[in-house]
Amino acid sequence: MRTLTDNLDVYGQGLWNTLVMFLSAGALSLVLGTLVAGLRVSPVPVMRTFGWLYVNLIRNTPLTLVFFFFAFGVPKLAPEGSPPPSYLALAIGALTVYTATYVCEAIRSGINTVPLGQAEAARAIGLSFTDTLRLVIMPQAVRSVIPPMMSVFIALLKNTTIAAGFSVLDLGAVRAYMSERGEDAIFTLLWVALIFVVIVLGLTALQHSLERKWRIVR
Numbered sequence: 391m392r393t394l395t396d397n398l399d400v401y402g403q404g405l406w407n408t409l410v411m412f413l414s415a416g417a418l419s420l421v422l423g424t425l426v427a428g429l430r431v432s433p434v435p436v437m438r439t440f441g442w443l444y445v446n447l448i449r450n451t452p453l454t455l456v457f458f459f460f461a462f463g464v465p466k467l468a469p470e471g472s473p474p475p476s477y478l479a480l481a482i483g484a485l486t487v488y489t490a491t492y493v494c495e496a497i498r499s500g501i502n503t504v505p506l507g508q509a510e511a512a513r514a515i516g517l518s519f520t521d522t523l524r525l526v527i528m529p530q531a532v533r534s535v536i537p538p539m540m541s542v543f544i545a546l547l548k549n550t551t552i553a554a555g556f557s558v559l560d561l562g563a564v565r566a567y568m569s570e571r572g573e574d575a576i577f578t579l580l581w582v583a584l585i586f587v588v589i590v591l592g593l594t595a596l597q598h599s600l601e602r603k604w605r606i607v608r
Contacts (some may be wrong), residue, residue, distance in 0.1 A: 415485035423493025449491040481553035535583030
């Protein structure tokens with residue numbers, strides 16, 4: 391217990407940055423992944439091809455390489471004289487781009503569970519593809535993707551630890567900071583693991599709550 395109470399500043403900052411990365415990248419990847427999923431099922435071949443290329447290129451690239459690109463490539467793309475983005479913002483960008491591919495595939499799998507007749511009926515009454523997707527398909531698809539989507543977000547939470555290798559003080563970097571203070575690495579990592587377990591249990595409880603709620607709606 392002393393390891394935690396004597397170093398609340400490090401654990402607090404690490405937890406804060408981890409939650410900022412998780413919540414920000416989670417929200418942004420949900421938006422981006424939904425848009426890409428729309429491209430994947432679009433009737434326009436060019437859009438489908440773009441969505442397929444994005445998902446397969448990014449998803450088959452190691453996340454560490456995506457971090458390297460954001461850490462060393464993105465700052466060079468900024469206009470000359472502008473302040474460089476923070477490492478935390480770059481980490482959020484890398485996590486968003488990477489996680490969006492898994493969000494896309496989870497949503498696309500949900501879209502495929504909706505009977506084709508639903509889309510045909512919507513088009514028959516004059517709805518456009520966008521309106522059909524937004525008003526008919528997505529509301530039904532979202533209910534079936536809660537378990538895989540929560541698995542994606544749990545994986546995102548764990549992936550935030552990679553940011554520790556790119557100068558971000560998150561929970562993954564706590565051990566390095568604590569070793570400089572002479573703290574025992576085993577106890578340090580046990581507290582980090584416990585924090586992750588508590589957050590994951592919270593996400594699991596949220597998943598079960600949403601599943602029960604929408605099962606009643608059906």
